[in-house]
Amino acid sequence: MKLIQFKLVTIICEPGLKNSIVDLSQELGCTGFTITEVKGQGNGEKSGGEIPDEKLKIEIVLELQLAEKLMERLAASYFENYSVITYAADVSVLRPSKFESEKS
Amino acid sequence: MTTLEILKTNLISPIVLAFLLGIIARLLKSELSLPKDLYASLSIYLLLALGLKGGVELSESSFQAIAWPALVTIALGCFTPISAYFLMRKIGRFNQIDAAALAAHYGSVSAVTFIAANQFVTSLNASAEGFMPTLVTLLESPGILVALAIGAMKREKLLGSSQIVKSKKALLHEIFTSRSMVLLLGGLLIGFLVGKKAYEPVKPFFDTGFKGALVLFLLEMGIVAGARFADLKKVGAALVSLGILIPILHGSIGVILGTWAGLSVGGATVLGAMAASASYIAAPPAVRMTLPEANPTYYLTASLAITFPFNLVAGIPLYFKLASYLHS
Numbered sequence: 001m002k003l004i005q006f007k008l009v010t011i012i013c014e015p016g017l018k019n020s021i022v023d024l025s026q027e028l029g030c031t032g033f034t035i036t037e038v039k040g041q042g043n044g045e046k047s048g049g050e051i052p053d054e055k056l057k058i059e060i061v062l063e064l065q066l067a068e069k070l071m072e073r074l075a076a077s078y079f080e081n082y083s084v085i086t087y088a089a090d091v092s093v094l095r096p097s098k099f100e101s102e103k104s
Numbered sequence: 105m106t107t108l109e110i111l112k113t114n115l116i117s118p119i120v121l122a123f124l125l126g127i128i129a130r131l132l133k134s135e136l137s138l139p140k141d142l143y144a145s146l147s148i149y150l151l152l153a154l155g156l157k158g159g160v161e162l163s164e165s166s167f168q169a170i171a172w173p174a175l176v177t178i179a180l181g182c183f184t185p186i187s188a189y190f191l192m193r194k195i196g197r198f199n200q201i202d203a204a205a206l207a208a209h210y211g212s213v214s215a216v217t218f219i220a221a222n223q224f225v226t227s228l229n230a231s232a233e234g235f236m237p238t239l240v241t242l243l244e245s246p247g248i249l250v251a252l253a254i255g256a257m258k259r260e261k262l263l264g265s266s267q268i269v270k271s272k273k274a275l276l277h278e279i280f281t282s283r284s285m286v287l288l289l290g291g292l293l294i295g296f297l298v299g300k301k302a303y304e305p306v307k308p309f310f311d312t313g314f315k316g317a318l319v320l321f322l323l324e325m326g327i328v329a330g331a332r333f334a335d336l337k338k339v340g341a342a343l344v345s346l347g348i349l350i351p352i353l354h355g356s357i358g359v360i361l362g363t364w365a366g367l368s369v370g371g372a373t374v375l376g377a378m379a380a381s382a383s384y385i386a387a388p389p390a391v392r393m394t395l396p397e398a399n400p401t402y403y404l405t406a407s408l409a410i411t412f413p414f415n416l417v418a419g420i421p422l423y424f425k426l427a428s429y430l431h432s
Contacts, residue, residue, distance in 0.1 A: 016392050081396035 003092035006099050007067035011058040011074065012038065013084035018056055021074070025060055028070055029101035034059045042083055055083075061091060061099045105228070110421045114224055120416055122319045126326020127413075131333065138324040146321045147385075151215060151284055153310040154237050155291015160303045161234025163296045170235050172365035173375070177239045180361060180379045181246035184354050185211030189254055191350060196342045198402070200262065204255030205391045205398030209407045210350055211247020212383030213240055215284055216325060217412060219318060221377035221420045225370035228424070232370035241288050243378055245279055248387055255395045263397075275394055282386045325412070332409035339405050347382075347410030355380030355415075355423045363430045372430070376423035380415055382407035 011021060025033060038057045067088050078084045129136045188210035192203035218240055225232050358379030362372035384407040391398060
């Protein structure tokens, strides 16, 4: 069994951005995504505290180059005015063909 | 009936008291809140029931009866966002983008305020015309569109032709396919097509439970509004006063135009409440996507924590009083 290195990009954002971000990732060539509803609070927010705001967590497994491109685009379009954070981590997968961009 | 008696009838009603209970529960930091899915289900039920009933009634109304009220409603839909924009700019001293965002909320309709007004006039034996839900669908979209157009123009001037987060097409799609639009318009169409006789078998489900469901819904609205109360201090006295002045102004214009268009006391009251209300379901996501620089604390607090409670407690009886006066 051979594991191949990929990047896992995680985006945590306000729910309204779901379609825009999914569309962007598809447009760049990502092959899939997973979305979970999560709750939490970031440094820019001042919610009452006891009921943390609802957020979405979007996870995408992709190649390094594409990960950088996706995160750059997210930063340019949404960092200034929306609540959104994104980070990348190393992951190992089987079947690399499932995650390789169709556009490269 | 004296003003005091009217206010009392309104206050001592299950929906207003349930709303107050929600606010109190939130202020006491109770862990009570309705499950998200139940809240969503209740709103689907209420909107569809409203549409169906309105559609059935529409199939029995004449075109002449509805033509003038419909025209007046569209005129209101174009006027209210513009007047709200100027009041927010001149009196509230908000910047152009925040003013446009607020105007989108005041231009659109709050379905719950509409339902509450309907219940109120019915409880006073002055039921509104059956075709009123049709008017809600007419008032919902133009308000948001006019205000967002103002906002988009100002934004382009201020920021240059900066990046647009969402295309116009995507935005129009979002406004016209929003949950409330699909359910109301769809319900109206179904009700209109099936007519009174075919509606009879499903009527018990949609009729009998309606008021009870509304009480539950208002409880959660109280909790949501209560959570915003802490922001009242942040938004300042100007927005708090405008959040009360604008509904009184728009509500009075609505009542006057409604009466002029031939609506009954109940109908004119409900039209006034519609014009006075600020949307909090359809407008916020549309504004968030088109005017991202606008501060959500302003528009959410104004519509949820100021204007909605005001209309529910004092606004609706006030519009009723004005409508009765104009009719006498």
